[in-house]
Amino acid sequence: MSERLDHELLAELEMLMEEDFSALLETYLRDSQARFYEVSEAWEAGDLERLRRSVHSLKGASSNIGAAALASLCNDLEELARDGRSELVPDALARVRSELGEVQDAVQALHAGQ
Amino acid sequence: MSETLRILVADDNHVDRMLLSAIVRKEGYAVAEAVDGNDALAKFREFRPQMVLLDALMPGLDGFEVAHFIKEEAGEDFIPIIFLTSLTEADALARALEVGGDDFLSKPYNQIILKAKLNALQRMRAVHVTMQRQRDEISRHHAHLIQEQEAAKAVFDKVAHTGLLDAAFIRYLISPLAIFNGDVLLATRNPAGDLYVLLGDFTGHGLTAAIGAMPLAEIFYGMAGKGFLPGEILREANRKLSIILPKGYFCCATMVALNFNKGTMEFWNGGLPPGCLLQCDSRGIVHLESTHLPLGIHGDDRFDASTRVVRMAPGDRLVMCTDGIVEARNEQGDTFGFERFDGIVMNSGPGDSVFETLQRDVYAHLGSTGSDDDITLVEVTMVPPQQAALPETGRPDPERGTPADWRLSYELGPRSLRTSNPLPLLQQILVEFPQLRPQAGAIFTVLGELYSNALEHGVMGLDSRLKRSASGFAAYYEARQQALETLEGFVRFDFHCAIDDAGGCLSVTVTDSGPGFDFRARLCGEANVGGPAYHGRGVQLLRNLCQSLTYRGCGNEVEVTFSWSDTDV
Amino acid sequence: MAVASELSADGGELIIRVSGRFDFSAHQEFREAYELLPEQPRRYCVDLRETSYLDSSALGMLLLLRDHAGGDSAVVELINCNADVRKILTISNFEQLFTIH
Numbered sequence: 001m002s003e004r005l006d007h008e009l010l011a012e013l014e015m016l017m018e019e020d021f022s023a024l025l026e027t028y029l030r031d032s033q034a035r036f037y038e039v040s041e042a043w044e045a046g047d048l049e050r051l052r053r054s055v056h057s058l059k060g061a062s063s064n065i066g067a068a069a070l071a072s073l074c075n076d077l078e079e080l081a082r083d084g085r086s087e088l089v090p091d092a093l094a095r096v097r098s099e100l101g102e103v104q105d106a107v108q109a110l111h112a113g114q
Numbered sequence: 115m116s117e118t119l120r121i122l123v124a125d126d127n128h129v130d131r132m133l134l135s136a137i138v139r140k141e142g143y144a145v146a147e148a149v150d151g152n153d154a155l156a157k158f159r160e161f162r163p164q165m166v167l168l169d170a171l172m173p174g175l176d177g178f179e180v181a182h183f184i185k186e187e188a189g190e191d192f193i194p195i196i197f198l199t200s201l202t203e204a205d206a207l208a209r210a211l212e213v214g215g216d217d218f219l220s221k222p223y224n225q226i227i228l229k230a231k232l233n234a235l236q237r238m239r240a241v242h243v244t245m246q247r248q249r250d251e252i253s254r255h256h257a258h259l260i261q262e263q264e265a266a267k268a269v270f271d272k273v274a275h276t277g278l279l280d281a282a283f284i285r286y287l288i289s290p291l292a293i294f295n296g297d298v299l300l301a302t303r304n305p306a307g308d309l310y311v312l313l314g315d316f317t318g319h320g321l322t323a324a325i326g327a328m329p330l331a332e333i334f335y336g337m338a339g340k341g342f343l344p345g346e347i348l349r350e351a352n353r354k355l356s357i358i359l360p361k362g363y364f365c366c367a368t369m370v371a372l373n374f375n376k377g378t379m380e381f382w383n384g385g386l387p388p389g390c391l392l393q394c395d396s397r398g399i400v401h402l403e404s405t406h407l408p409l410g411i412h413g414d415d416r417f418d419a420s421t422r423v424v425r426m427a428p429g430d431r432l433v434m435c436t437d438g439i440v441e442a443r444n445e446q447g448d449t450f451g452f453e454r455f456d457g458i459v460m461n462s463g464p465g466d467s468v469f470e471t472l473q474r475d476v477y478a479h480l481g482s483t484g485s486d487d488d489i490t491l492v493e494v495t496m497v498p499p500q501q502a503a504l505p506e507t508g509r510p511d512p513e514r515g516t517p518a519d520w521r522l523s524y525e526l527g528p529r530s531l532r533t534s535n536p537l538p539l540l541q542q543i544l545v546e547f548p549q550l551r552p553q554a555g556a557i558f559t560v561l562g563e564l565y566s567n568a569l570e571h572g573v574m575g576l577d578s579r580l581k582r583s584a585s586g587f588a589a590y591y592e593a594r595q596q597a598l599e600t601l602e603g604f605v606r607f608d609f610h611c612a613i614d615d616a617g618g619c620l621s622v623t624v625t626d627s628g629p630g631f632d633f634r635a636r637l638c639g640e641a642n643v644g645g646p647a648y649h650g651r652g653v654q655l656l657r658n659l660c661q662s663l664t665y666r667g668c669g670n671e672v673e674v675t676f677s678w679s680d681t682d683v
Numbered sequence: 684m685a686v687a688s689e690l691s692a693d694g695g696e697l698i699i700r701v702s703g704r705f706d707f708s709a710h711q712e713f714r715e716a717y718e719l720l721p722e723q724p725r726r727y728c729v730d731l732r733e734t735s736y737l738d739s740s741a742l743g744m745l746l747l748l749r750d751h752a753g754g755d756s757a758v759v760e761l762i763n764c765n766a767d768v769r770k771i772l773t774i775s776n777f778e779q780l781f782t783i784h
Contacts (some may be wrong), residue, residue, distance in 0.1 A: 009222070016136050016225060028129045057172060059131040063222040071222075317739045361750050362743035366775065385775040410747065411780075437739070437774075447735065449767065624693045 004099070004106050006066030013065070026113040029104055030066050032058060036100055037076075043093060051089075052081035055096070067103045071094070117234065120144045122163035124154035125179065125198060126172045130221065134167055134198075137225050141232060158184055163193070165235060167219070170199040170206050178213045179431025184340050194235040263321075270324040273331045277301040278309070283502070286492040289438070296323030296437050297490040298365075300334045305341045306558035307374060307502065310334070313492055314367040314409070315386060315436040322363055324515045326410070327518035329345040329354045330365065341538040342559060344371045345419035348382055348409070352417045355410030364410040368402060370433055372426060372494065373501035375559055375655050379426040382419065384408045387432035387452055390459045391424065400424055401461055402434070423591045426496045433459045433468065438488030442476050450479045468493065499655075503555070518547060518613040525606040531569060532598055537562060540607065549613050550620060553676055556659040557620070560674055563652055565605065566623040570594055572626030572670055573603040603627030617679030623671060630668030687780035688716035696726040699748075702733030705741040713744050717751060727752050737771050749780060760784065 014021045035058040042051035059074035077092040121143045125131040129150075135145045146161040151174040158166065158180075166184060170177040181195050196217045197210040210218065215237075217231050275288055278301040286299055296316035302310055312334050316323035330351050337347045348369055355365055366385030373379070383389070385408035388401040406418055428431070435455065442450040458475060462468035469491055469509035476489065522543070526536055541558055544550050550557065570576045574597040581592040608623040657663050660674045686709055688699045688731060699716045701709060717727065727748060731737070749757045762784045772783055 013133070016140060017132070020132070020136065024129065024132050026134060031128050053171065057127050060221045061127050064130055064133055066222070068222075096266065205764075315739070317743050362747040364743070364746070366739070387774060404776060405781055407776045437771075439739070443736075 004067060004069060004103050006068060009066035010110065022111055022114045025107050025114075026064070029059060029107055029111070031061060032100060032104065035061070036097065039093070040060070043089060047082070048081045048084060048086065048089075052078050055081065058096075058100075061102075062103065065107070067099075070099045070103050073099050118142070118144050119165065120146065120161060120163040120377075121232075122148060122154065122157055122166045122168075124148035124151070124157070124163060124167065124172070125169040126150050127169070130157055130169070130198070130223070133272065133307055134228075137223065137228050138232070141229055142231070144340065151180045154180045155183055156186070164239060165232070166193060166195045168195055168197055168215075169208060170197050178209050181210070181213040181215060189247065190241050192246075194239060196231060196235070198414075221660070248637050263566070266289070266321065267325055267570055270327060271555065274298040274300070274324075274327040277335065279305060281309075283309075283495045283497050284311070284492065285469065287473070287489060289489040295438065295488050295490070297438075297488075298323075298327045298330060298367075299490060299492055300331055302338045304338050304371075304558075305545075305554055306537075306562045307555045309372040309374070309494070309502070310338045310344065310347070310369065311372075311384065311434075311492065311494055312367060312369045313434050313490070314365045315490070316365045317363045326363070326365055327583060328356055329358065330331065330409075337538075341541040343535055344369050344380055344382060345421050346535060349414065349417055349419045352409045352412070353414045356413050356417075359410045364408040366404075366408040366437070368404075370402070370432065370434075370494065371421075372496060374499045375563075376495065377425060377427050377471070378423050379432065379496070380421045380423045382406065386439050387435060387437055387455070389432055390456060391426065392431045392433070392459065392462075393425075393427065394429040394431070395427060399456070402432075420595060425587055428496050428498045430496045431494075432494045434492050435472075436490045438489075439472065439476055440491065441479055442488075444479050444481050450476055453654065454479075516613075517615065518611055518618075520609075520611050522609040522611075523606065525604055527604055528602045531601055531603070531605060533575065536590045536605075536607070537565060544620075547611065547613065549618050549678070550611075550676075552585070553678065557676055560656055560659050561607075563656055564622070564672060564674065565607075567652075567672075568605045568624050568628070568670075569628035572628030574598070574601050575628060615680070617677065619675060619677040621673060621675040623673040625667075625671045628670050630670035633665035633669040686712040690720070690724065694722060694778060695724055696728060697724040698728045698731040699732055700784050701741075703735060703742075705731070705737045707735045707738075707740040709741070712746060714747070715749060723752075726758045726760070728760045728762060730762050731765070731768050734768055735766070737768045739775075742771070742775055742777065745777070745781065758782075 013024065035054050038054040039051055039058065042048075042054060046069050055074050055078045057075065059071045059078060062074060063071035064096055073092070073096045080092055081086050123131055123134045123138060123145055124147075125134065126149055131147055131149070135147055135511045136660050138145050141167075146157050146163065148157040151172045154166075154172075155175065156169065166181075168177045168181055172180075177197060177199075181197070184193060188639065194216040195214065196219050197206075198221070199210060200220050207218065216235060219228055221230065275286075275298070278284065279286055279299065281301070284301060288297065288299065289295060298312070298314035298316065300312040300314075301310065312330075314327075314330060323653050326548070329592040333351045333354060334347060337350060348367075351367075359365075362529050368381065368383040368389055370389070371380040373526065379391070379401045381389070383404040384404050384406035385404055387402045391400040391402060393400065440450055440455055441451045454475065455472070458471050459468060462471065472491065473489065479500060524536065524540065526534075530536070537558070540561060544557060545554065558660065571578060574594065576593055580586040580593070604627045606625045608625070609620065611620045612618060656674065661677050662673075662675045664673045665671070666673065685702045686699065687702075689698055692713075697717060697720065699713070701713065704747060729748070745761070746772065749759050752759055761772065761777075762780045764783060769783070772781075773776065777783065
């Protein structure tokens with residue numbers, strides 16, 4: 001397992017959620033995908049405000065399941081969108097996409113192990 | 115806490131919502147979830163949570179708007195709101211505070227921190243609920259108390275400010291604001307027509323004052339109506355109050371009795387500021403100084419009921435107040451003072467608005483201190499006897515009048531003469547006969563005069579000429595007081611009453627053990643002076659009040675008659 | 684308003700000093716000044732030097748002290764009265780009950 005996820009935090013969440021833990025993981029997988037789809041769509045539509053909101057939401061959920069690196073990349077993108085620095089968005093967006101993929105794989109693996 | 119607290123979790127992010135709900139539920143709270151702002155408001159109304167976890171950024175209504183509605187709908191209930199937002203967003207933080215956010219929680223959610231915050235807010239909420247309950251209880255109690263006080267005040271006013279206060283020669287002012295300022299003002303006429311006024315000020319401004327007023331008024335009216343003298347009424351009032359009032363409570367009081375026929379005023383002051391008697395002929399002022407302890411301090415054995423008598427001619431005015439006026443303080447802490455009060459009274463003319471002037475000056479003196487409005491004032495003006503006639507008691511009911519024919523002899527020996535007053539008893543007997551009632555005022559006045567003549571000039575041998583000067587007047591009453599303690603002799607009343615269908619006749623003979631006087635010479639002399647003299651035996655006055663007056667023997671025996679026929683009553 | 688009290692060295696006299704307005708608000712403190720003593724002193728002295736004002740409830744409190752001190756056999760002195768305070772005591776004829784200096 002990579003350092004993508006905070007396993008200590010996830011262990012705590014498992015204790016907290018008990019039988020709902022796998023549902024939480026599933027929800028994250030589904031929601032993060034949907035949020036990222038919204039982010040991409042907003043970027044294509046040139047709607048920076050909608051992009052900011054969606055990536056803010058993705059950041060929150062990601063930080064909560066212990067994906068600190070992804071949350072940090074989301075934060076970078078959120079700030080760029082807020083500051084209207086469109087020229088830097090494509091790069092940041094690509095980094096979020098790549099990290100999100102890795103996080104999803106890790107979560108998927110964790111879920112499969114349940 | 116037996117009741118399960120309800121918490122609303124509003125976050126549009128499904129993962130975050132699941133986590134929060136899990137934490138909150140694990141802490142034993144009941145949870146409702148809302149997926150966006152509109153849903154949050156709907157769930158708030160339906161679920162009635164005691165606390166709310168609210169995401170700041172949500173589609174539709176955002177968290178700030180939702181918070182605003184929640185706080186508004188909660189009214190004075192305390193519904194803590196924890197905003198789910200990053201502490202790094204200064205703008206959002208400021209807005210959250212502005213709409214009434216009570217705490218913040220940032221992501222990633224930390225179970226321990228959230229638990230701590232929930233506990234802290236829960237304690238705050240419990241304090242708030244307790245405070246609210248206590249406040250409601252206090253305001254309920256308060257409302258109840260006010261209601262009771264108002265009811266008690268209604269009773270108090272009926273008892274404490276009653277009687278003859280609407281008579282033309284009495285003016286008074288009682289501050290309307292104070293629920294109970296403890297001030298009592300009572301006025302009545304005794305059977306002979308004397309005006310009795312009692313101004314009292316109970317310690318404290320509460321129910322104690324009201325409670326004390328009841329027996330005081332009862333004693334005052336009851337005994338005055340039976341013809342008891344001021345000293346006797348005060349003695350009984352003091353006896354009763356010293357029994358019922360708690361230690362440390364008492365009643366400062368002044369009682370005055372105006373005798374319109376004689377033009378005199380008798381007074382007793384225990385603890386009130388001196389009343390002012392304005393003598394209109396000399397424009398002099400006589401102070402009714404307090405020379406006694408207030409009522410209710412000592413028991414009967416130590417009570418001093420001795421009164422003073424002063425002249426009060428028609429037009430003379432007496433102004434009395436309780437201490438509220440003289441003790442009114444301005445911003446510098448100076449009292450209005452008795453000198454100011456005195457000056458205003460002294461410079462006022464008959465019919466002047468002395469009350470209005472006093473009131474205006476007192477309020478001007480108080481300035482912006484907003485002190486208690488605690489003013490009780492009374493003014494009594496002496497009028498000639500004919501203007502002070504007792505109101506007609508109406509025609510006797512012929513059905514109730516029964517024929518009568520009786521004699522009564524009542525003789526008082528020295529011990530009775532020293533200590534008791536025979537008039538109330540005799541009056542009680544006479545009022546049993548309805549036919550006598552139309553003349554009761556005249557009969558009682560004449561009885562009173564004859565008795566004091568027999569006692570003072572006959573038995574004690576006091577010289578009425580003393581009363582010709584103002585200083586002699588005081589000396590006379592002092593001598594009377596001394597003579598009373600050592601006198602020997604008797605006074606006898608012989609009544610003969612005959613009543614039939616056509617009318618009736620009452621004759622009263624008063625005999626004393628004194629040496630008598632040369633009534634033939636004296637009566638001529640008095641007639642030459644003319645007008646009712648306030649000294650002497652007041653024969654002129656007596657003659658006006660009855661059908662006949664005859665001195666006999668050596669002048670120690672006098673007979674008066676009252677007669678009437680049923681057709682001319 | 685403040686109430687201070689002091690027992691003489693031999694414990695025979697209690698001096699109670701009342702400063703400011705002597706009215707109902709002093710009720711509790713004034714009572715405690717003499718009620719909480721383990722032994723009752725022979726004499727009481729109420730020092731009114733610092734008392735600016737005295738109302739009828741204060742008169743009531745003085746009566747309570749007198750009663751506590753033995754009623755008619757009590758030795759209670761009121762000292763250092765200013766003119767206003769003196770006037771109120773005089774109108775109420777309290778010199779019949781207390782030794783006033």
